[in-house]
Amino acid sequence: MSLRIGVDVGGTNLRVGVVQDLQIVYEHRVQADFASICRSNSPDVAWSKIVEVMHDALTQALVRHEEVSAIGIGFPGFIDPKTGILASSPNLPGLLNVDLAKALSERVQKPVRVENDALVAAYGEYLLNKIPASQGLIYMGLGTGVGGGLVQNGKAVPGEHGFAMEVGHIIVQPRGRLCGCGNYGCLEQYASATGISKSHQEVTQQQLSAHEIAERAKQGDILAQEAYDIAAKALAQALAHILKVVDVERVVIGGGVSQAWSLMQPAFDAQLNTDLIPVLRGKVHVAISSTQDQAGIVGAACLTTIN
Ligand SMILES: [Zn+2]
Numbered sequence: 001m002s003l004r005i006g007v008d009v010g011g012t013n014l015r016v017g018v019v020q021d022l023q024i025v026y027e028h029r030v031q032a033d034f035a036s037i038c039r040s041n042s043p044d045v046a047w048s049k050i051v052e053v054m055h056d057a058l059t060q061a062l063v064r065h066e067e068v069s070a071i072g073i074g075f076p077g078f079i080d081p082k083t084g085i086l087a088s089s090p091n092l093p094g095l096l097n098v099d100l101a102k103a104l105s106e107r108v109q110k111p112v113r114v115e116n117d118a119l120v121a122a123y124g125e126y127l128l129n130k131i132p133a134s135q136g137l138i139y140m141g142l143g144t145g146v147g148g149g150l151v152q153n154g155k156a157v158p159g160e161h162g163f164a165m166e167v168g169h170i171i172v173q174p175r176g177r178l179c180g181c182g183n184y185g186c187l188e189q190y191a192s193a194t195g196i197s198k199s200h201q202e203v204t205q206q207q208l209s210a211h212e213i214a215e216r217a218k219q220g221d222i223l224a225q226e227a228y229d230i231a232a233k234a235l236a237q238a239l240a241h242i243l244k245v246v247d248v249e250r251v252v253i254g255g256g257v258s259q260a261w262s263l264m265q266p267a268f269d270a271q272l273n274t275d276l277i278p279v280l281r282g283k284v285h286v287a288i289s290s291t292q293d294q295a296g297i298v299g300a301a302c303l304t305t306i307n
Helices: 034-039 043-064 100-108 117-128 193-204 210-218 222-245 256-275 295-302
Strands: 004-009 013-020 023-031 070-075 086-088 112-116 137-142 146-152 250-254 285-288
Touching: 004 043, 004 117, 004 295, 013 043, 013 295, 023 043, 023 295, 034 043, 043 100, 070 100, 070 117, 070 295, 100 112, 112 117, 117 137, 117 146, 117 250, 117 295, 137 222, 137 256, 193 210, 193 222, 193 256, 210 222, 210 256, 222 250, 222 256, 250 256, 256 285
Parallel strands: 004 070, 070 112, 137 250, 250 285
Antiparallel strands: 004 013, 013 023, 137 146
């Protein structure tokens, strides 16, 4: 396989990797908080800043590896699979109907493809874990938001409009917390890092990060543990619904929050067992991502030409 670039756009940074044969041969990380850029600028200014940051990040990799043939980007938001246009992004307010692939490809003079970040992570998990094409895989990424991706018959499945597996916006709490998508009670509001902080803050009035709450829970803080229990139950609830629609063999949980999986697993297992159709219990293989954060980069790079 020729050299390709894969970009994983996260909540607080973006990671650019040069990929060859599923291996990342060069990688760098750039601090970039696109959500605060969007909140503190007009949509037009935010958009040009984001393009500038992405362009600079790509240039750093391209000066080292000029021979890169294509660039793939995993970006948070609803992306039309036919046009590659980002329709909107719940966590990046103001960014509407923008063509990131076109903007970047004009600047770097290479083909650029933009896909949903969780979809590329799903594809990366599928490739890196060498999963047979006969097995379907669902990826659920618990980060700043909650994303999901589906791989079936060896192909990443974006859906007709790019909304397939938008699991973060499955409603788990009717009339619950207001979500960036405009609805109330979405999974993302409970099972993401920000959701965990909100659950904890509602009870304690303290503003802590999900990571700080995890540290407290590990030391036996019951209120901190409860925030993770809420996240785990919401995740299992949503997953049980999804499995009734897309009956797959494997589920991979990734994203920063999954590092605290030991805090979530008991409540998750109990809830999933309760909510699954009894005959399906014990038949779905749920695991935490073991690809050390490489799935997003590798999946984005490999989706540039395949599928
Ligand atoms: Zn939502």
